[in-house]
Amino acid sequence: xxxxxxxxxxxxxxxxxxxxxxxxxxxxxxxxxxxxxxxxxxxxxxxxxxxxxxxxxxxxxxxxxxxxxxxxxxxxxxxxxxxxxxxxxxxxxxxxxxxxxxxxxxxxxxxxxxxxxxxxxxxxxxxxxxxxxxxxxxxxxxxxxxxxxxxxxxxxxxxxxxxxxxxxxxxxxxxxxxxxxxxxxxxxxxxxxxxxxxxxxxxxxxxxxxxxxxxxxxxxxxxxxxxxxxxxxxxxxxxxxxxxxxxxxxxxxxxxxxxxxxxxxxxxxxxxxxxxxxxxxxxxxxxxxxxxxxxxxxxxxxxxxxxxxxxxxxxxxxxxxxxxxxxxxxxxxxxxxxxxxxxxxxxxxxxxxxxxxxxxxxxxxxxxxxxxxxxxxxxxxxxxxxxxxxxxxxxxxxxxxxxxxxxxxxxxxxxxxxxxxxxxxxxxxxxxxxxxxxxxxxxx
Amino acid sequence: xxxxxxxxxxxxxxxxxxxxxxxxxxxxxxxxxxxxxxxxxxxxxxxxxxxxxxxxxxxxxxxxxxxxxxxxxxxxxxxxxxxxxxxxxxxxxxxxxxxxxxxxxxxxxxxxxxxxxxxxxxxxxxxxxxx
Numbered sequence: 001x002x003x004x005x006x007x008x009x010x011x012x013x014x015x016x017x018x019x020x021x022x023x024x025x026x027x028x029x030x031x032x033x034x035x036x037x038x039x040x041x042x043x044x045x046x047x048x049x050x051x052x053x054x055x056x057x058x059x060x061x062x063x064x065x066x067x068x069x070x071x072x073x074x075x076x077x078x079x080x081x082x083x084x085x086x087x088x089x090x091x092x093x094x095x096x097x098x099x100x101x102x103x104x105x106x107x108x109x110x111x112x113x114x115x116x117x118x119x120x121x122x123x124x125x126x127x128x129x130x131x132x133x134x135x136x137x138x139x140x141x142x143x144x145x146x147x148x149x150x151x152x153x154x155x156x157x158x159x160x161x162x163x164x165x166x167x168x169x170x171x172x173x174x175x176x177x178x179x180x181x182x183x184x185x186x187x188x189x190x191x192x193x194x195x196x197x198x199x200x201x202x203x204x205x206x207x208x209x210x211x212x213x214x215x216x217x218x219x220x221x222x223x224x225x226x227x228x229x230x231x232x233x234x235x236x237x238x239x240x241x242x243x244x245x246x247x248x249x250x251x252x253x254x255x256x257x258x259x260x261x262x263x264x265x266x267x268x269x270x271x272x273x274x275x276x277x278x279x280x281x282x283x284x285x286x287x288x289x290x291x292x293x294x295x296x297x298x299x300x301x302x303x304x305x306x307x308x309x310x311x312x313x314x315x316x317x318x319x320x321x322x323x324x325x326x327x328x329x330x331x332x333x334x335x336x337x338x339x340x341x342x343x344x345x346x347x348x349x350x351x352x353x354x355x356x357x358x359x360x361x362x363x364x365x366x367x368x369x370x371x372x373x374x375x376x377x378x379x380x381x382x383x384x385x386x387x388x389x390x391x392x393x394x395x396x397x398x399x400x401x402x403x404x405x406x407x408x409x410x411x412x413x414x415x416x417x418x419x420x421x422x423x424x425x426x427x428x429x430x431x432x433x434x435x436x437x438x439x440x441x442x443x444x
Numbered sequence: 445x446x447x448x449x450x451x452x453x454x455x456x457x458x459x460x461x462x463x464x465x466x467x468x469x470x471x472x473x474x475x476x477x478x479x480x481x482x483x484x485x486x487x488x489x490x491x492x493x494x495x496x497x498x499x500x501x502x503x504x505x506x507x508x509x510x511x512x513x514x515x516x517x518x519x520x521x522x523x524x525x526x527x528x529x530x531x532x533x534x535x536x537x538x539x540x541x542x543x544x545x546x547x548x549x550x551x552x553x554x555x556x557x558x559x560x561x562x563x564x565x566x567x568x569x570x571x572x573x574x575x
Contacts, residue, residue: 039531046527050544128524374532375540 015214015222017276018185020229020323020428028378029293029315031371041365043374045086045147049127051380052149052358053084055170060084063168064153073129075156083162084151085127087144091341092118094367117142117343125152125162135161142343143353147362170358172403175384179324181429186227187322188212188436190423191234191283191331191391192416195268196241196261199418203440208423209268211438213275229428230322231276234391234414235283235331237265262287262301269305277310281318283331283392291369292333292361293317293378317360317379325428328385332392334361335413337368348399351390351411355381355401387426389414396422398433513555514566520552521570529569537569 060069060082070081093116121141123134135157153166190208194200210216214225238261244254272278282288282297289295296313299306306313314320317330338350341363354360360379364370384407393413401409410431415422423436521529526541526548535556541548556567566572 037531040528042528043531047540047544050527128527372531374536375543 013219015226017214017226018183018229020185021321022230022277023321024312024314025319025321026296026315028376029317029319031293031295034371036372039372039374041370041372044365044370044372044377046128047373047375048147048359048377048380049086049149051377052170053127055358056084056149056151056168059168059170060151063151064166067153071129072125072127072132075132075162077156077158080153080155080165082151082153083125083127083132084149085125087146087148087150088124088126088131089121089141089144089146089341090124091116091121094341114340115343116341125150132156133161134164135159136164138164139167145338145342145363146366147364148357148359150357169356172355172401172405172407172409173358173381173384174405175386175403175407175409176326178326178386181323183429184227185229185323185428187230187232187426187428188228188423189232189234189329189389189391189412189414189426190417191414192236192418193233193265194236194239194285194416194418195265197239197418200239201418201421201440202264204421204438205268205417207438207440208417208436209271211436213271228276228425231272231278232318232329232389233278233280234318234329234389235281235316236285236392236416237280237283238262238287239285240287266302266304269302269311270308273305273308273311277312278305279312279314279318279320281314281316281329281331281391283316284333288316291371292364293371294331319385323428325387325431326383326385327387327389328360328381329387329389329391329412330360332390333368334363335390335393337361337363341367346397347390347393347413348397348411351388351413352401355384355388355409358382384409386410386431387412389424392416395420396424396435398424400431517552517555517566518570520548530571530575532569533567534569535567 057069064082068081070076070083072083072085075081075083095116123139123141123144124131125134126132134152136154149170151168152162152164153168154162154164157163193205195205207216211221212225212228212231214222217225240258240261244250244258250258269278269280280297282294286294286297287301288297294316296315299313302311302313305311316333317328319326319328321327334354335347335350338344338353339347342350344350344353354362358381359377360381361368361370364379365372384403386408387410389412391414393415395413396415397411397413399411401407401411403409408431410426410433412424412426412433414424417423421438421440423438424433425436426433517534520526520538521534526537526546529537532540535553538548538553538556542553
């Protein structure tokens with residue numbers, strides 16, 4: 001892949017784009033034609049509990065060596081012990097399908113809140129043998145969600161609740177040491193293009209594409225652009241006009257309106273794929289399946305771009321390796337759902353929590369759609385990534401998270417490009433991040 | 445005919461204890477399947493004893509539909525250690541338990557893989573089609 005440099009007078013100099021060794025690790029998120037046979041979600045919870053419980057059992061002796069470990073049904077009153085189970089958070093404001101049938105219409109608020117947290121929410125711990133309500137002020141329900149597995153130290157009270165004295169989370173998973181690299185190589189992340197929506201500015205994205213492919217700027221800019229080795233689009237690339245999709249037959253002229261955004265995206269992807277490896281992930285508004293893990297966007301949607309072997313349609317969540325650096329990311333559904341059902345300082349704190357709980361999407365399948373796997377839970381995080389990114393967020397945020405076992409993770413919140421015009425650039429050498437901002441307004 | 449056969453009574457109670465954990469669930473499930481049979485043929489246990497007048501010969505047709513192999517597989521279905529049983533075939537559940545390191549009994553797998561013939565154990569779990 002070459003970037004031409006045109007200098008006034010004199011022969012053009014050719015700049016070679018750098019390359020990085022890419023390995024796609026999406027296999028665990030692919031459905032592989034598995035058919036839905038009518039099974040329920042109990043299996044995914046069972047496999048999740050089994051895996052996390054074994055993990056926590058191995059960590060408990062170091063944490064509290066002298067206490068017995070019980071199942072929920074084996075709790076005895078006033079006897080201190082450790083129990084391991086899945087947390088269930090009972091939420092007063094959580095929308096329930098049964099509200100439609102409820103006679104008391106007044107309980108349902110007219111305006112849907114964005115956040116369903118209420119001071120009356122309480123936590124329950126559950127394993128195969130039973131459930132127990134959690135009491136005590138150590139655990140703040142607003143920081144937890146249904147679906148995480150933890151170990152609790154406490155004792156059963158006379159009311160039959162479990163008074164919590166201490167809690168153990170699994171913590172950051174072990175990380176494979178990242179090999180040191182000498183050269184500056186950059187990865188660009190973008191998300192929320194929303195082609196087809198009213199907020200999409202074609203010039204803005206074209207600016208981004210031209211800058212990255214090296215068609216803009218002088219030699220310095222182009223040298224900089226030649227160091228970009230990979231481009232990731234983290235979801236919500238198109239926005240299909242919902243008004244037309246109401247179940248009635250679509251008139252031929254409306255049919256072309258429906259497919260316009262995808263065609264436009266294909267043209268842009270064509271330009272990108274001709275220049276460098278591009279990964280496109282599906283997002284909540286893309287034409288992919290709704291429940292996680294979202295399967296790769298069909299290559300037939302991109303007849304132009306899929307001709308290139310640099311074009312990769314990936315799953316959501318997306319896991320890959322670039323020069324032995326582990327990347328893990330989603331298009332935002334996991335963090336957005338955590339935001340609806342719990343509270344934290346900022347989105348980075350939600351991301352940190354998912355790593356500490358070792359589960360990418362703890363609220364699936366409770367409040368986030370998920371495929372009912374029977375034999376595995378693919379969202380368990382077994383090894384710590386070096387870079388963890390989440391797309392379609394409100395603003396660009398990043399931090400370097402340090403773990404207790406020498407892990408170091410770069411957390412990145414990628415903002416929506418259609419609203420902010422910001423793409424994120426990551427340096428593979430030192431995992432430093434900065435924002436690339438594009439603006440087309442004339443009064444800057 | 446009214447048999448008042450005490451031995452028949454005791455036989456039924458023993459069967460009850462074996463399937464003890466599944467008392468209420470199985471009673472309703474088996475009632476659904478064979479409503480015509482006498483007394484709702486509470487195979488794995490009903491809480492109230494059957495009135496003698498409903499017995500045909502004093503002995504219950506409890507093992508009519510399944511043999512000992514099926515009974516062992518039913519116990520495998522009901523064992524909580526291996527997780528939920530609905531929605532998977534027994535073989536799939538065995539494979540899952542095996543890959544999770546739970547060490548299910550190996551001879552159950554042999555039973556399931558050579559299932560053939562009329563008296564063979566069912567490949568699907570106990571509640572398949574009933575729930």
